[in-house]
Amino acid sequence: MIQMPTTRPPLKKISDVCWEISPNYKKGKPEMLVPARIFATEKLLNQMDMAVFEQISNVACLPGIQKAAMCMPDAHWGYGFPIGGVAAFDPETGIISPGGIGYDINCGMRLIRTDLTVEDVKPKLKPLVDYLFKTVPAGVGAHGFVKLTLPQHKEVMTDGAQWCIRNGYGWSEDKDRIEGFGRIEGADPSKVSQKAVSRGAPELGTLGSGNHYLEVQLIAAKNIFDKQIAKKFGLFENQIVVMVHCGSRGFGHQICTDYVNVFREKMAGWGIKVRDEELACAPFRSKEAQDYFAAMNCAANYGFANRQLILHRIREGFSHIFGQDAEKLGMHLIYDVAHNIAKIEEHKIDGEKKEVVMHRKGATRCFGPARKELPKLYRETGQPVIVGGSMETGSYLCVGTDEADDLTFGSTMHGSGRTMSRAQAKREGSGIDLQKKMEKEGIYVRSVSMAGLAEEAGRAYKPINEVVDTMDIAGVSKKVVAFKPIGNVKG
């Protein structure tokens, strides 16, 4: 049984925002094959769960790991990998691990711009949020508005957001503004269990609960850090934007559950030893690993489709409240990023380009302008990186840099990271009190669950500014704009 660690391993300071655990920290079987690197300011480092250091060192023991196991500044204790964990594995000698991706496969963020200013929206904020609360299904057991037949569901699994766009739930330009163009290759519905299909079919186009949300946000003048890039993205002072945070719902959760079970049973036969049961993994070239990868890609596509349907509802909602077409309101998608996913990517390792099985769990891809995977639209600026904060403190838009490739396999933070348990957050204040307090601060919230709302109070999270600054100082992702919430819908 794993015990809660009480001390931190020795850390070598690489820079003001990067710390290293030597491979000598864990000897014996299995031993650390590479160092572990933690990106954090000294303050964030001191606030991190002790378990993060153990977990990232355990990841450094997995077969075929390349260069270093890495932790982003928003890291906290997860299952197997810490949340905020980044690791690359050799496809021939390495593994794939569902614990390095998460139960919510392709949980991610989506950012939508508008031509509206705060003056336009403030008078209609309550009806707008109430309307979105009514039309975007949220909370436990919520069902989506698109009823899928089995052949349609299979098309969603293989075509992702592109299925939605083809079927009238989006604009053709949307696909250029989604990671992987909203459709990941290599998805095979035959590798998905009937249980996952049954859980996923009713839930497409729903937000879920926990820390998932839909937020109406404002750009204050002092929060534009790179005016040139903000302008290129169509962002300006006093503008209203919309942010969405959700994933692949029960569909992805079931795929993770199914394959953790398969890998746990087979690992001994493959001769793989792990330091934590939730690090269950399979040699990447094995049939079982390939089956999981094909099913995981189905969930990744489902995640993109889920957020695309929610975007459709948001455009409808704004159009209804403001009496104009979404096109006229300038409701272009800025970008959609996945922050729980594994992908085959090319990175420079020891000076040579190499294909790796990239794992990001609570970490965002942040490719710089040089990466060919980016659409033309972002080949000058770098990839937009959407970082969701708590519903009280605000969120960020950053861009990836070319330096990130070498520093973090082109990866950065995904949010602000929890520091307080859900029970403690509830004890420190009720949902109704929080709703009233937020309304006084100018944030109108609608939630399916008041207890769930209390759990998401801003004080339960790390300070997002310091998290984002860490990766800006590291040269991995540069700040463009910060957003302040004014309206929130949550499950």
Add this chain to the structure above:
Amino acid sequence: MVKEKFKVLEKLVTADVAYETYGKDLNELFSNSALALCSAMVEPKTVAVKVPIKWKMQNKDLNTLLVDFLNELVYYKDAESLFLPKVKVKVVEKDGLYRLAAEALGDKIDFHKHKLLADVKAATFHMFAMQKKGKAWIARFVLDI
């Protein structure tokens, strides 16, 4: 005195929910674990126990059987829109194989009637433990929220 069925382990996890569950025997441990899982998603007293569901499952490993059993309840929540707070469980071991028969009672999810809490994504093996203490049983598990 009413015997405690389960408790929330507050300090074990930050982003998720951990439970310690108790039973005078294995069957009761499973039943109380089902109630603990249900209580993460909804106030159980707001849920009627009227829709019956039965299933069977088996595993060589008792730990895996409990996690699978809890994930079955998560499955019914999404696929059938059912909260199942009351589950009668019978676990029998023969030749190293544990066979489980469950008879559950619950209610279709109703946004107006039920006091909803968090959506559970999965029951996990993270920090999982199950132990026999005399004749009684105790388990610890973490739910991904």
